[in-house]
Amino acid sequence: MNPRLFAVAAGTEDLLQVLLHAHLDRIRAGRDLPALARYCHEAATGTTGAHRIAFAVDSYDDLRTQLEEACAGEVGRVPAQVTARRPGLVFVFAGQGAQWYGMGRELLAQQPVFREALLQCDRLVSEFAGFSVVEQLKLPAGEARLDELDVLQPTMVSLQIALTALWRSWGITPDAVVGHSMGEIAAAHTAGGLTLREALMVACRRSALLRRISGKGALATTELSPAEARAVAEASGGGISVAGENSPRSTVLAGDSHSLAALVAELEARDVYCRVIKGTVASHSHYVEELREDLHTALRTLEPAPTRLPMYSTVTAEPVRGAGLGAAYWMRNLREPVRFAAAVEHLGAAGHEVFLEVSAHPVLLSPVRQTLEHGERQGWLLPSGRRRAEVRSMLASLGTLYACGREPNWAALFPQERAGGLTPYQAAVLEAVRRPRPAPVAAGRAVSA
CATH class of the missing domain: 3.40.366.10 (Malonyl-Coenzyme A Acyl Carrier Protein, domain 2)
Structure with missing residues (x-):
């Protein structure tokens, strides 16, 4: 079955919890459930608000499990104030x-x-x-x-x-x-x-x-800081240069095979990660200078x-x-x-x-x-x-983007579904939201995914 995005929203956290429980009750009952795509379309288009939750699902069993986790407060959430300001x-x-x-x-x-x-x-x-x-x-x-x-x-x-x-x-x-x-x-x-x-x-x-420069050099990825990588390059006598600074503790080095092999052995002895990247050439280094005129022409x-x-x-x-x-x-x-x-x-x-x-x-x-x-x-x-x-991974990311204030094109996500008035179930869910429900579970703080 193709994965789908289940997404719901509400104006307050209490209402969102009521909405999640209403969906969970409906799915546990298991009666007269439409195709999963239609159910997810109706859920996504039937509610709005800054309090949001969404996740990718590929079956009703999957949806029930994730709803149970959400209702129990076991799912990391994007705070509503983040949703409202749309970072x-x-x-x-x-x-x-x-x-x-x-x-x-x-x-x-x-x-x-x-x-x-x-x-x-x-x-x-x-x-x-x-x-x-x-x-x-x-x-x-x-x-x-x-x-x-x-x-x-x-x-x-x-x-x-x-x-x-x-x-x-x-x-x-x-x-x-x-x-x-x-x-x-x-x-x-x-x-x-x-x-x-x-x-x-x-x-x-x-x-x-x-x-054309294949075999003349290679790249290695390391857990050296940029400053440490520059020191290694300076000490190599020209055999190694810094090809990239990816983060405060991740760098890429370029060099000839002999110099890089020696560096890998040295850093492994110090328990520092360093690995030659297979299938690469020594780009971002002096090795590409011979391509300058031809690249400009091309x-x-x-x-x-x-x-x-x-x-x-x-x-x-x-x-x-x-x-x-x-x-x-x-x-x-x-x-x-x-x-x-x-x-x-x-x-x-x-x-x-x-x-x-x-x-x-x-x-x-x-x-x-x-x-x-x-x-x-x-x-x-x-x-x-x-x-x-x-x-599924794209839909999961789309769910987080929705929680971060982005507005998906629901028609493109559910092309087989036709827009119209509220379905009977959407109307029933909205009615459930209007009824009070005791002791909503507090949402967890959002974390990077």
Whole structure:
């Protein structure tokens, strides 16, 4: 059964508790229950207010269990005052590392908007790179070429663009965007700085050039602080450089294989996490200098536009100014260290509190959390997908976004249901809300997800 979003709201906490108990009583009785999709549609469209709760369900048994937990106060909640002020939402586009075999298949099968957006990307990738994104996603692991950089990166950018289209169809649009390395391509398109054609051209031509430096260096992810990482780089005599600062305690280093292997052994002896990232090249380091002229030539036809919403650059850590996403920018994106932590700090300082990672599986939520905690800031951190739970994880995040004050497009979420007056059950539920119920359970404090 396809997962659905169950969502209800009320004007006060007491009324919300009455509403939750009314639904629980109805489902426990189990008589004359409609299809789960219709039930969830009626629940979502039949109530309103700043006191909200929502969760993804795939059966009535699942819904009953989650309602029992909610009625017992066992579910973390977004406070109503947060819902009322509708905190700023950031779309966070990941770089490499979120991929997994089988990604996208559930969404292709169940979500027409995602499928159509991915097919649009597929046509452009076929033109620029000569392969089919959709075909690669459907191939068995032994036949797919997703371990090849110039196949993986255009595929991941296409997935991110299709996920963004699905979020928008559900009524969720960002107030700002940020991208990590390759993720800046989809971020630039989402912000309006690049057309779809331009974004896929950057993804295809950039990754094709990167193949030329394959084997000349690699990347390693570490739990070193930025200051510690810089000290390691300075002590290496040029063999290692800092390729990215993800959080106050997470960095990426670039270097030759010998230097990185020695570093891994040294840090393991000190019980410090360090791992060479497979299938990468030493981007964000001097190794990409030889690509400078060819990348400029490959992207010379770009005609970037001013972004329509803030795009916080992980090259400068500041919002992109004007039409600044031309060929020179994408060389800087490839050559300079990724300043992800600084960009997140600036987003937090600007008042953004909700961070939705747009990727096939979350890889940046932990660095975002670490950065916000370091700055003593609150945040709600949400994925756009998880391995083998693509739709359900998106709906769970949509439920938190609803609790954070966003208004979903219920018609898009329940396309088979027809709007009209209140159904008899909706009317009965609203009548139950008007009746007092003793001893409501206090809501728990919200936590990052």
